[in-house]
Amino acid sequence: MLRIRASLCWVGAVLLFSTAGCHEKPPDPPAGSSGESRAGSPERPGFGGDFSLTNQDGQTFHLQDVRGKVVLLFFGYTSCPDMCPTTMSRIVSALDRVGDKRSQVLTLFVSVDPKRDTPAALKEYVTSFNTPLVGLTGTPEQIAQVAAKYHASYEFVQTDSPNYLVNHTTAIFLIDREGQLRQYFAYNESPDGLAAAVGAVLKGN
């Protein structure tokens, strides 16, 4: 099986498309392999930050432009058959539990597959979820830079097939109203757990 890795080199944060020559994984992944939601120091991640990408309408999106909103961030791709729609459904379920402050929460779906995920493809995808959701794409270099900021990784699998898969970080990132990454969760975090954390950040805790 042809596997082209697009892992993140942490020295220089350079995205390589090669079968060798790059650190395989980030040293401090956002979520544990055992499915833990609190691996490392997820309550005080110490990374993250602003970025600019292109949204589903083809417009430039700056994270700093949504100051005042609580943000949930997820890296995925629209051709993801299971993990991405499953995670997005969990996020929607969590937001259903947030109550009348739901409108103060914005969910960002950052594509790690810009080749297929054009703004038009993202628009079709995000409208399938009944929640305020922004789909973001960019150049491979832009995506790599954002992923590096959030210690996310991804690798393309079976790229000889038009329906190739992408292995990717599945953590859900919670960003506060000031743009600071406050916490991250394993993709299988329960909607109740996610809603509780979102609710606390909404209250300013």
Added chain:
Amino acid sequence: MTGAHNTGSASLWLVCAVAICGARAVAAVQAPGPSASGIVVRDAWVRESTATRTVSSGYMTIENRTAHEATLVGVTVAGAKRAELHTVVQEHGQGSMQAVAGVRIPARSSVALEPGGTHIMLFDVAPPFVRGRAVTMRFTFGDRHTQTIRAVVRPLNATSAR
């Protein structure tokens, strides 16, 4: 492994693409019922697809009412060129799909194929799976018997058959 809840099993690393197919969508969901084999498949559903998003995934509960273990070893799905049994593996915070050779259903037990766990992955779906309609699935078990069921097409954000 015994299905969705044993995703860490070493057997999951035995890669095996399991099926090729093609056919047509149908209009209604078939009520589950015991087959002559003693295998009952219920609450089967697939995610909707589009002209550009040509992948889907299938989920269901498989009940084995017999006194012998059964193993699902192959699936074909009408309208999808390729169907594979996959499970989600999490390693160092990164999720990946791993093909599995089969799904074991112990005697007098049920196994759930669920979102985020073991499921049926569908490639090259055309024409698109339209929500509210249904597709035909044909299962092949280790004893070579086959069983045909229908699965309802649910929205992309669905989490269950209903």
